[in-house]
Amino acid sequence: MTPAAVTRPVVTLVGAGPGDPELLTVKAVRAIRAATVLLVDDLVGEGVLRYARRSTRIVRVGKRGGCASTPQAFIEKLMAAEALKGERVVRLKGGDPFVFGRGGEEVEHLRKLGIEVTVVNGITSGLAAVTSLNVPLTHRDHAHGVIFVTGHAKEHGRSPDWATLAAAAAQGLTLVIYMGVAQAGHLQQGLLEGLGRSTPIAVVQHASLPHQRHAVGTLGDLAGLIEREGLGSPAIIVVGDVLQGLASLPLERGATRVA
Ligand code: SAH
Numbered sequence: 001m002t003p004a005a006v007t008r009p010v011v012t013l014v015g016a017g018p019g020d021p022e023l024l025t026v027k028a029v030r031a032i033r034a035a036t037v038l039l040v041d042d043l044v045g046e047g048v049l050r051y052a053r054r055s056t057r058i059v060r061v062g063k064r065g066g067c068a069s070t071p072q073a074f075i076e077k078l079m080a081a082e083a084l085k086g087e088r089v090v091r092l093k094g095g096d097p098f099v100f101g102r103g104g105e106e107v108e109h110l111r112k113l114g115i116e117v118t119v120v121n122g123i124t125s126g127l128a129a130v131t132s133l134n135v136p137l138t139h140r141d142h143a144h145g146v147i148f149v150t151g152h153a154k155e156h157g158r159s160p161d162w163a164t165l166a167a168a169a170a171q172g173l174t175l176v177i178y179m180g181v182a183q184a185g186h187l188q189q190g191l192l193e194g195l196g197r198s199t200p201i202a203v204v205q206h207a208s209l210p211h212q213r214h215a216v217g218t219l220g221d222l223a224g225l226i227e228r229e230g231l232g233s234p235a236i237i238v239v240g241d242v243l244q245g246l247a248s249l250p251l252e253r254g255a256t257r258v259a
Pocket residue numbers: 018019043093094095096097098099100101123124125126129177178179180204205206207208209233234235236
């Protein structure tokens with residue numbers, strides 16, 4: 001073997017999209033097919049794994065399915081060890097690897113060890129959730145921008161300032177909130193400091209999957225709606241005037257309207 005043919009250790013972080021395998025990119029499918037080891041996150045749709053070869057070793061590193069969540073440090077070590085053994089390692093992450101996916105930490109860790117990293121985008125669940133309602137994220141009349149934000153207080157060590165975000169949304173920005181259902185009461189309270197009770201909201205659970213459920217209502221009723229409908233994680237909360245008119249459209253399967 002000539003030195004040029006020696007393969008250098010490489011890990012590919014691949015966005016698996018929101019769940020529907022048809023929303024994978026062509027690049028993602030190619031990477032999954034080429035993998036010899038697949039490290040699979042929690043929210044990766046089962047259908048996506050269809051593209052893996054039979055001989056590929058699939059390691060589930062998520063907490064759904066009964067196991068405790070695998071510590072991030074262990075996942076990083078495992079990725080590095082397999083890549084250094086010469087395996088073609090693909091780290092499959094739900095949505096996009098760089099949207100609330102800790103992809104940044106993984107890239108840093110691998111690069112420090114001299115392992116090459118490539119990243120393949122995926123459709124982030126926030127995009128898929130809004131699109132599943134046939135609602136645009138921006139609209140020349142209602143919204144000139146979008147804020148993707150996490151409702152999870154610990155994500156950055158502190159809770160988002162909902163009142164400030166509400167003020168931004170009141171200026172015509174759509175809010176797309178990840179990991180927000182467990183904190184719905186708290187974020188509703190904060191958002192009401194800058195937005196009216198009648199501001200349209202939607203909650204979309206399991207976006208893009210056959211068992212998707214969603215509910216449409218108003219900000220003044222956000223936490224109540226989530227509770228009554230039994231909506232839970234994984235879900236996206238959307239807030240903003242782009243949702244106007246949604247309440248007057250015929251409802252699809254899995255949808256609930258609250259007057
Ligand atoms: N990297 C992922 C986000 C990971 S954080 C992405 O780009 O989508 C996990 C959060 O993503 C969940 O708590 C939920 O808010 C959201 N999420 C992931 N998949 C989802 C889905 N199919 N439907 C609704 N929300 C989803």
